[in-house]
Amino acid sequence: MRNEPAIAAATEMRPGRYPELSALGMYEAVLATFLRQWSLDPKAVDGFLACPAGMASGETADIFVHEELADSLGLHPRFSETVNAGGASYAIMAHRASWAISEGLADAVLCVGAGKFPKVGAGGADAMARMVSHPDFEYIYGAFIPALYALAARRHMHERGTTREQLAAVAVSTRRWALLHPDALMRGQGPITLEDVLNSRPVAEPFNLLDCSVPCEGGAAFLVARGDIARRITPQPAYLLGAGEYHDHGPVSAARDFAAMGAPEAATAAFRSAGLVPADVRVAEIYDAFTINSIMFLEATGLVAPGEGGRFFLEGRGAPGGELPVNTYGGLLSFGHTGDASGISMVVEGALQVMGRAGARQAPDASVALVHTYGGMMSEHCTLLLGRNP
Amino acid sequence: MKGKPLPRVTEVTRPYWDAARAGRFVIQRCGRCRRFVHYPRPWCPHCWSTELDWVEASGRGEVVTYTAVHQAPSPAFAVGAPYVLAVVRLAEGPQMMANVVHIQPREMRVGLPVRVTFEEREGGFRVPQFEPATG
DSSP, rough: OOTTTTEEEEEEOOBBOTTTTTTTHHHHHHHHHHHHHOOOOOOOEEEEEEEOBBBBTTTTBTHHHHHHHHHTTTOOOSEEEEEEEEOOOOHHHHHHHHHHHHHTOSSSSEEEEEEEEEETTTTTTHHHHHHHOOOOTGGTTOOHHHHHHHHHHHHHHHHHHHHHHHHHHHHHHHHHHHOOOTTOTTTGGGGOOOHHHHHHHHETTTGGGGGGGOOEEEEEEEEEEEEEEEEOSSSHHHHHHHHEEEEEESSSGOOOOOOTTTTHHHHHHHHHHOOOOOOOOEEEOOOSSBBHHHHHHHHHHTSSTTTTTHHHHHHHTTSTSSOOOOOOTTIIIIIIIIIIGGGHHHHHHHHHHHHEEEGGOOOOOSEEEEEEEEETTTEEEEEEOOOOOO | OOSSSOOOOOOOHHHHHHHHHHOOOOEEEEEETEEEEEOSSSSSSOOOOOEEEEOOOOOOEEEEEEEEEESSHHHHHHHOEEEEEEEEEETTEEEEEBBBBBGGGGGTTTOOOOEEEEEEOOOOOOEEEEOOOOO
């Protein structure tokens, strides 16, 4: 891309529960964490993107977050808005920021997200169900989040022969990565086995509890900057080599392809814009609300052949030491699912891997990272390709 | 305990819910391209005609995918758990979500032929559901 847009800085706050913080307070905590880690000159930042605050937690969605935070940060950007495409918001921010930089509309765009996932008990599951399903044609049937994803899992199993054990293998692999991340929520729980997943309590078949991501609170920020600016901030930025989007169904019952959703279209566009092929990818960060997602989207992005995703995880090929590290930060499954902010985790981790800043979980070769995110019920997809060389 | 949720009835969806109250299953059909449309909306998603008619549907379909829900989202659904949540492709083409009733979860399968039935809810509402189409 023109002007070599790159992620020059990225920091994720430790996921957890922050009852003392409001939705906007979470944003302030995330930005303070980011500013402490990176010494940046506010005058160099002329773009700012944020997500609506307080959607998932049931506080009124604040859609002027970008105004409030930009002012608070002393920014007067020439490129700024509040962006929302659910979990895809943050890869889409990176995409939008890279266009803006490519077209000379901005030089450095700060992107931020913070979120709270409501507790599943105490009415949280019902409130979330109302938000993510069609209120009149899905919600009334007892639809809620794990059940809606289970529909995709069942169809994938039917079409492609994916097994219950293979789903469990995703949770096992992802937990192994989480044990290498000092901030991962489930790190203290230690490793898990296939049997642990298979014996955890049933939620919505084929999912048991350990097939589900862990609700929590958190967020992150990252800076996308013109190549020369990025290189002044850090010796090895993560260049945005390509990106692709595809906005598929609304309600999940309208999905045309339950085994892939809209992911292949987004990934194909990303590879085309980068001039790369799936075999170039060395590390993958895939939005994993449930175990099936890692399998579905590893296949849908072309990183493994259709029907091979389950076996890939069962054979440990995505785990530490495997041929293609997948969800190296521990995934939403074991790092934590931060509600509105969840989709930023894989963008941050993809960047940190490429930048060589991933510590104990650093992939041996992170020359090209694929990030795949989606929003809604696997409705809108955005794939990013990040690399060491522009 | 609060009963199962009720749909909001809008100008666009009223004919669907009125028909269901009378035990009839109707969906929209485009007056221009003649394709069937569901869920109800003010336009045809295939050709953008705004001329849609309500027609009696066969009530037949097959299961595209399903799950048995063990952990219900609310007490109203916990009573019947595990219950089957499914996506059904109607014989007319469109897909819809419903519960498949009168079947054990372990007997469910993708491709199962189903037919419409109705579930009574509060306020005289009847909600279309599906059951195995035997014979």
